[in-house]
Amino acid sequence: MKKDAAPTGQDRIVRRKLSDEVFDRLRAMMASGELPPGAPMPSERDLMERFGVGRPAVREALQHMHTMGLITISHGERSRVNELSADSVLSRVDDVARMLLSSEPEQLEHLKMARRMFECxxxxxxxxxxxxxxxxxxxxxxxxxxxxxxxxxxxxTLDMAFHNRIAAISQNPILVATSQSLLRWLFQYHGMLLHWSGKEDVTLHEHDQIVDLLEAHDADAAVTAMQAHLDRSNMLYRHH
Known part of the structure; x- marks a missing residue:
């Protein structure tokens, strides 16, 4: 009798942790509106009874949700579902971005390129x-x-405000949040203040020019001006 073939990586059944199952159930309840933003989370005991699992699985799932920013856990109070927005989601990767930029300096060049393409x-x-x-x-x-x-x-700070205000014209919250994140990572995590002195007048002139072109609705010229502005200012960013 022919033996069954050994399971391949794609065929293998992986047993999931109970806490992962609880997490998925809770996330589905949020997506369906059963647990809307601002609503209190069910108690641990209620979740244990509803899903037929022990307290450790419930607590691990809730902690995972808290880490992801889906809920806020307050000692002495019922946990609550957070109001999610593009900004709140992107801001949660700040620490990871800081570690990436600090541990892999070449990523700064990638970030500057991404910002140039995005802002143009x-x-x-x-x-x-x-x-x-x-x-x-x-x-x-x-x-x-x-x-x-x-x-x-x-x-x-006002330089950041200028670029974020341009992003706000799009009235697209994802674009606005992305703009804020890119600028925050560049300005907060790199010692460019030491390299800024003496360039203020040039920056102000370039900002005036960009505003004039926006007012004239000259898209091609505005893109060219922004490219030149970012190509020059990108040289100001240095690692600490």
Whole structure:
């Protein structure tokens, strides 16, 4: 009699942990609306009875949900379902991004390239969609930035505000959150303040030019101006 063939990697059945099953059930309850944002989570005892599992499996699943930002666990209070947004999701990878950029310096060049491609796309959208209120906001940011040339930290904060305000013109929360994350990783984790001094006037001139092109709805010229601005400013970023 012919023996059955040994199972291949694709055929092999992997036994899942009970906590993983509990996690999947709870996530499905959130997706279906049974556990909407802000709702209190069922007690551990209720979950144990509902799923027929022990306390360790429930606690491990809840801790996993807390780590992922799906729920907030407060001592002495019932855990609650978090309100998810693009920003809250992306902000949770900040620590991982910091470790990646610190342990693999070459990743900084990849990040700068990604930002260049991303912002050139954003500025094209902004040139097509910018209204008077958007232009007024951008000019106000540049004006405030011009008043902070002696305060490097304030100047850089307003620089971030300028680029994030361009992203906001898209009215796309995922694009806005991505813009904020890219800038946060670049500005927070690299000692570029030491390399910023003396470039303030050039930066302000480039910002003025970009705003003028957005107001004129000249998408091609705005992209070219943003490319030149980022190619120059990318040289300011250095590792600590």
């Amino acid at each position: 796309g954003l500025v094209r959208v902004a040139a097509q969609a910018a209204g008077p209120h958007d232009i007024a906001d951008l000019r106000d940011i540049v004006s405030r930035q011009r008043a902070e040339t002696d305060d490097a930290a304030a100047f850089v």
